[in-house]
Amino acid sequence: MPAIRFPASAIPLLSLCKGHGENFIFRTYADLIGFLAAYGFKLSADYDEPLPTKLEFASNPNAIELDIFSNRGLYSNFLIIAMWYETWKAYSTDDDLLCKLIEKHVALGAIHLSRILGESDSRMSIVELLISDKIEPSEITI
Amino acid sequence: MILRHLTFRNFLVFYGEQHLTFPSDQSENVTLVLANNNTGKTSIIRGLKFLFYGSDALALSKFARSPSAIINERAANEAKKGDDIEGYVDLTFSLGDDIYRFRRSVLASRTNEGLDRGEEILSEYVESESGAIRIIKDSGGIMENRLRSWMPRGLFDAFYFQGEPLDGKMLEGVGGMHQVLTGFLHIDKWEEAADALGKVQQDYERQLNTIAAASREYQGKLTTLQTTEKRLGETKAQVTKLTLEIQELEAREAVLSEELKTLGNTDDYDRLVQHKTDLRSRIDRLEADIDRAHERLGQIIEASQGAPFLLSAVEPARRVLRELEKNNVLPADITEGFVQRILKEKTCVCGRVHDESSRQHWERYLKTALSAKLSHRFLDVLNRVSEGSKRGPVELAAQTRRDLTETQARIERCKKDLHAARQEQEAVDEQIRQNPHTNQKARIAEVVDALRTVSRQLSDAKEKRGSAEGLINNLTFTAGKLRKEAEMAKPKGKAAAQIAEVERAIKLTGELREFLSDYRISLRKRFHEQAQALISALYDPHAVDRTRARIDPNSFLPQIINQEGKPVTMVGGGQQTLLSLAYVSALAQLRKGIHETMRELNLYLGKADDQSFMVDSPFAATDPNYVRAIASFLTGGARQVIILMARQQWDQAAQHLLPKASKVYALRLHSKVSELKNLHEEDFDFVVGKKTLRLIAPAEDVKQRYTEIMEIA
Numbered sequence: 001m002p003a004i005r006f007p008a009s010a011i012p013l014l015s016l017c018k019g020h021g022e023n024f025i026f027r028t029y030a031d032l033i034g035f036l037a038a039y040g041f042k043l044s045a046d047y048d049e050p051l052p053t054k055l056e057f058a059s060n061p062n063a064i065e066l067d068i069f070s071n072r073g074l075y076s077n078f079l080i081i082a083m084w085y086e087t088w089k090a091y092s093t094d095d096d097l098l099c100k101l102i103e104k105h106v107a108l109g110a111i112h113l114s115r116i117l118g119e120s121d122s123r124m125s126i127v128e129l130l131i132s133d134k135i136e137p138s139e140i141t142i
Numbered sequence: 143m144i145l146r147h148l149t150f151r152n153f154l155v156f157y158g159e160q161h162l163t164f165p166s167d168q169s170e171n172v173t174l175v176l177a178n179n180n181t182g183k184t185s186i187i188r189g190l191k192f193l194f195y196g197s198d199a200l201a202l203s204k205f206a207r208s209p210s211a212i213i214n215e216r217a218a219n220e221a222k223k224g225d226d227i228e229g230y231v232d233l234t235f236s237l238g239d240d241i242y243r244f245r246r247s248v249l250a251s252r253t254n255e256g257l258d259r260g261e262e263i264l265s266e267y268v269e270s271e272s273g274a275i276r277i278i279k280d281s282g283g284i285m286e287n288r289l290r291s292w293m294p295r296g297l298f299d300a301f302y303f304q305g306e307p308l309d310g311k312m313l314e315g316v317g318g319m320h321q322v323l324t325g326f327l328h329i330d331k332w333e334e335a336a337d338a339l340g341k342v343q344q345d346y347e348r349q350l351n352t353i354a355a356a357s358r359e360y361q362g363k364l365t366t367l368q369t370t371e372k373r374l375g376e377t378k379a380q381v382t383k384l385t386l387e388i389q390e391l392e393a394r395e396a397v398l399s400e401e402l403k404t405l406g407n408t409d410d411y412d413r414l415v416q417h418k419t420d421l422r423s424r425i426d427r428l429e430a431d432i433d434r435a436h437e438r439l440g441q442i443i444e445a446s447q448g449a450p451f452l453l454s455a456v457e458p459a460r461r462v463l464r465e466l467e468k469n470n471v472l473p474a475d476i477t478e479g480f481v482q483r484i485l486k487e488k489t490c491v492c493g494r495v496h497d498e499s500s501r502q503h504w505e506r507y508l509k510t511a512l513s514a515k516l517s518h519r520f521l522d523v524l525n526r527v528s529e530g531s532k533r534g535p536v537e538l539a540a541q542t543r544r545d546l547t548e549t550q551a552r553i554e555r556c557k558k559d560l561h562a563a564r565q566e567q568e569a570v571d572e573q574i575r576q577n578p579h580t581n582q583k584a585r586i587a588e589v590v591d592a593l594r595t596v597s598r599q600l601s602d603a604k605e606k607r608g609s610a611e612g613l614i615n616n617l618t619f620t621a622g623k624l625r626k627e628a629e630m631a632k633p634k635g636k637a638a639a640q641i642a643e644v645e646r647a648i649k650l651t652g653e654l655r656e657f658l659s660d661y662r663i664s665l666r667k668r669f670h671e672q673a674q675a676l677i678s679a680l681y682d683p684h685a686v687d688r689t690r691a692r693i694d695p696n697s698f699l700p701q702i703i704n705q706e707g708k709p710v711t712m713v714g715g716g717q718q719t720l721l722s723l724a725y726v727s728a729l730a731q732l733r734k735g736i737h738e739t740m741r742e743l744n745l746y747l748g749k750a751d752d753q754s755f756m757v758d759s760p761f762a763a764t765d766p767n768y769v770r771a772i773a774s775f776l777t778g779g780a781r782q783v784i785i786l787m788a789r790q791q792w793d794q795a796a797q798h799l800l801p802k803a804s805k806v807y808a809l810r811l812h813s814k815v816s817e818l819k820n821l822h823e824e825d826f827d828f829v830v831g832k833k834t835l836r837l838i839a840p841a842e843d844v845k846q847r848y849t850e851i852m853e854i855a
Contacts, residue, residue: 023436023440025440025444026444034447035443035444035446035447035448036448038447038451038452039448041451041454041455042451045455046454074447075519076519076522076523077452079459079519079520080452080455080459080526080535081452083459083463083523084454084459088462092520093513093516123436123440123443124439126443127439127443127546130443130450130542130546131450131547131550
């Protein structure tokens with residue numbers, strides 16, 4: 001069963017999930033992953049941030065099966081991301097490949113967001129990211 | 143006491159015979175006496191004091207041991223050796239409908255060393271029906287006592303005061319006040335009367351026992367009855383005592399409650415505390431709103447699924463999907479799985495056996511066909527990225543931004559309100575810190591404690607009185623029964639008539655004692671109520687600063703309170719004078735009222751009437767507002783007023799007093815020119831209407847200065 005693993009770079013963001021902090025935003029890890037994937041996509045697509053090539057994954061939380069994303073209405077977003085690539089057909093017909101692509105976006109989004117959130121109030125910073133059309137990408141070393 | 147005529151002969155500064163006539167009608171009651179300092183104003187008051195109490199009452203050392211010292215110096219010097227010379231004060235006054243004339247004189251002889259000690263004589267001038275005047279000299283001090291009962295010594299300084307009335311003997315403290323009031327209201331006489339009635343009753347009872355001795359049975363019954371009635375009387379006395387005690391305690395309770403009310407008049411403080419509580423609630427509410435809004439932000443972020451970040455992907459996705467649609471791949475009418483199943487079969491869907499051509503055709507199709515699952519997924523994406531889709535990233539991004547902006551604005555509003563509320567809270571905290579009530583907690587605790595004690599004492603006293611009243615009922619019943627039995631055993635004939643007479647006397651005496659007892663109980667309360675009503679009527683309308691006069695229910699001393707009912711401690715000279723005048727006037731009216739009430743009850747306490755006032759320089763240290771208020775009071779609030787005016791107060795008070803004055807006198811000083819070297823004649827000028835009066839008559843031939851009384855209007 002194809003699944004998306006939890007990138008190690010997203011570990012600092014676990015505090016945004018229910019069960020890890022009082023002021024959580026995401027009720028499930030899948031929601032966090034979906035959000036990070038979208039953010040990673042923006043960084044990559046709009047700001048040419050390179051997707052990480054070598055990824056490390058956390059053993060906990062476990063990998064999340066793709067069906068779970070489908071159930072939470074997030075799979076479509078993954079396909080939309082995939083369709084941005086010329087090789088979209090391969091991603092859309094091969095779930096494992098799609099999962100790997102999404103994992104890279106999640107990792108990129110996590111690295112960037114962890115850095116931002118380390119500096120200020122998490123919630124308001126995320127709000128700013130969502131409202132603003134522009135993101136000032138920092139130099140990120142992946 | 144209303145003054146009518148006052149004559150001085152060779153008295154102090156007044157040389158020869160000098161007269162003053164005072165208007166005494168209710169409507170014409172104001173007399174002005176204008177005089178410069180040290181020219182005889184105070185001598186007029188001393189003249190009255192001399193008349194009422196003799197030369198001993200003139201508290202000047204040179205008069206202490208020699209009555210003849212009252213005789214005018216010029217007159218004394220003009221007398222030849224061996225001559226007798228007389229000085230006197232002659233006063234005609236009215237008390238109710240009766241007119242009295244008294245003269246107190248000193249007759250002295252001129253010796254080589256000056257005047258001898260002299261003899262002081264008090265005489266009454268009585269006019270007979272024929273108009274003849276009979277002079278009656280005092281004998282055995284009877285006349286002295288009459289005069290002193292009409293004008294008690296303790297009250298003289300209050301009615302004829304020289305300057306600072308409340309500083310006088312009358313108001314030197316609660317104890318002194320009580321003593322004066324006791325005399326003033328004749329409370330001591332009431333107690334004397336009650337004691338005397340007790341003695342009379344005992345005498346009657348002794349008489350009754352003597353008569354009853356004739357019958358052993360009757361005597362036995364009578365003794366038991368008298369014992370019971372004695373006990374009944376004692377118990378009633380106990381009830382009276384307890385009732386007075388209860389009145390005292392109730393008065394004390396009222397004072398404490400009043401103080402507590404004043405201390406606890408915490409409208410401002412309560413308002414501030416309430417405001418603080420409201421602000422705290424508002425702050426809590428705003429903080430909760432902010433927390434909820436933050437929570438809402440989290441919900442919006444989660445619900446956004448990061449859609450605003452995917453906007454760049456929407457158009458490429460649309461392109462891909464349009465391409466698929468264009469190539470009739472999407473939606474997949476025959477899916478990849480279906481094609482693979484056909485290729486596994488020997489025959490095609492058309493029934494013919496597969497050949498190379500059909501297989502190639504199907505395989506070509508297979509390269510473009512979508513799986514059913516993928517078709518569904520693409521269709522879902524298509525739905526989302528289509529123009530106008532409500533579920534796609536475009537709309538979701540827009541909705542997210544709207545929700546976030548709105549929630550952010552709400553948070554900002556709440557924060558702004560919170561900041562304002564916190565600032566207001568700090569200001570209120572400061573006001574609470576500065577509110578006097580915050581520092582009055584200790585006093586409030588003391589008063590509350592005292593109030594509790596008084597309430598407990600009051601409750602005890604009432605309980606004791608209740609028990610005593612119960613005992614009275616029992617004893618009354620027993621006494622009634624014994625009375626009937628004694629009646630049955632009563633001797634007949636002449637003795638019976640004697641017994642009936644004595645019993646009636648005993649009954650009457652007992653009723654009178656009970657009446658006095660009851661009246662004493664209500665007196666204190668009535669006195670306070672009436673004094674308060676009178677002083678309020680006399681002071682309050684004249685107080686220019688809207689203060690009010692209050693009589694303390696315990697001490698009966700007057701005080702000034704502000705509009706909030708709090709005592710005013712910083713009282714100016716004018717306010718003090720006005721309060722004193724109102725208080726003395728209220729007491730005088732009250733005294734007259736008590737006399738009238740007692741007269742209606744056939745109890746004669748001596749004569750008392752409306753009271754005249756003589757005030758010396760009442761406008762000292764007074765601001766113009768109080769000059770007007772005092773003038774207005776004097777000319778409207780008092781029955782008869784004689785105002786002695788000094789030169790320096792005349793200018794500011796003249797306009798208020800002159801229109802009301804029925805008589806105006808002036809004291810002109812006759813003096814050697816050489817004595818005036820440090821003075822200017824103009825200093826003695828009084829402007830009266832359009833005239834200027836110069837109240838000095840310098841002359842070289844005058845050996846000793848003296849004062850002449852002139853009627854000028």
